Amino acid sequence: MDTNKSQDNLVDTKGLLLKCELAEGMTLVDCGAGNAAPFTLAGAEIVGERGTVYALDVVKSVLASIKQRVEKAGFLNVVTVWTDLEIVGAAKRVASNSADVLVIADTLSQSHQKEEVLKEAMRMVKTNGKILLVDWKKSSPLGPEFKHRISSADLKVLAESLNLQHLETFDAGDYHWAMILQK
Numbered sequence: 001m002d003t004n005k006s007q008d009n010l011v012d013t014k015g016l017l018l019k020c021e022l023a024e025g026m027t028l029v030d031c032g033a034g035n036a037a038p039f040t041l042a043g044a045e046i047v048g049e050r051g052t053v054y055a056l057d058v059v060k061s062v063l064a065s066i067k068q069r070v071e072k073a074g075f076l077n078v079v080t081v082w083t084d085l086e087i088v089g090a091a092k093r094v095a096s097n098s099a100d101v102l103v104i105a106d107t108l109s110q111s112h113q114k115e116e117v118l119k120e121a122m123r124m125v126k127t128n129g130k131i132l133l134v135d136w137k138k139s140s141p142l143g144p145e146f147k148h149r150i151s152s153a154d155l156k157v158l159a160e161s162l163n164l165q166h167l168e169t170f171d172a173g174d175y176h177w178a179m180i181l182q183k
Contacts, residue, residue: 010142011134011173013042017101020130020180025050026100029124031085031117032107033057037066039103044075053078054094056085086113088120099125105134106176108155109144118162122183131164131181140175152177 017039022028028043033055040055047053055066055078063080070078083091085107102125104117111117121131136143138151152169156179160166164181172178 010175011038011105013038014046016132016134016172016178017043017046017103020101020132022046022101024048027052027054027098029054029056029094029099029102029121031056031102031104031121032110033062033066033080034106035062035065037069039105040066040078041069041073041075043101043103044070044073044078047077049077051077054081054091054099055079056081056083056091056094058082058084085120086111086116088116088123091120091124094124096123097126099129101125101130101132103132103134105132106136106143108133108150109135109148114150114155115158115162118159118164122162122164125183127183129183130167131159131183133159133179133181134172134176137171137175137177142175152179155179 026047030039033040040053043053057063066080081091081093102121108114136149138149156166159181167180169179
């Protein structure tokens with residue numbers, strides 16, 4: 001299975017995870033994993049059988065779809081978690097300070113409580129752990145309604161107000177931007 005690109009081939013998921021220094025034996029949390037679960041699948045391949053990937057979503061049918069994809073791919077290191085990312089502490093199956101890398105991809109544009117989502121991410125990620133944010137460019141013809149998109153500049157201000165260290169912002173393809181933060 002090619003886990004280098006998401007199902008729609010818009011983002012190099014494996015490349016982005018490697019840029020965050022995800023490696024064998026680590027723990028990845030994929031927040032808002034989605035039906036195709038591209039970061040979950042790419043992460044499961046990278047962390048290997050000694051690592052763990054938590055695939056989080058608020059929609060139970062999405063988690064069932066992820067379980068099927070994971071089983072079909074032969075990964076035994078993925079745990080699905082039903083949670084609401086807008087409630088700090090709701091993902092009880094993911095221990096505080098446990099993630100080496102945490103991904104929030106194409107999810108913040110769907111949230112009305114972006115600060116709470118980032119606070120829940122901060123709870124789960126280890127000190128010095130990385131948070132990878134990927135979302136739709138404001139100018140992209142694809143993606144959610146323009147009024148729901150968040151710019152990387154606005155998100156950087158929010159992240160820094162929460163004492164997250166901004167490491168890098170860059171283009172993640174024609175339609176997405178990406179940002180790496182450190183706790």
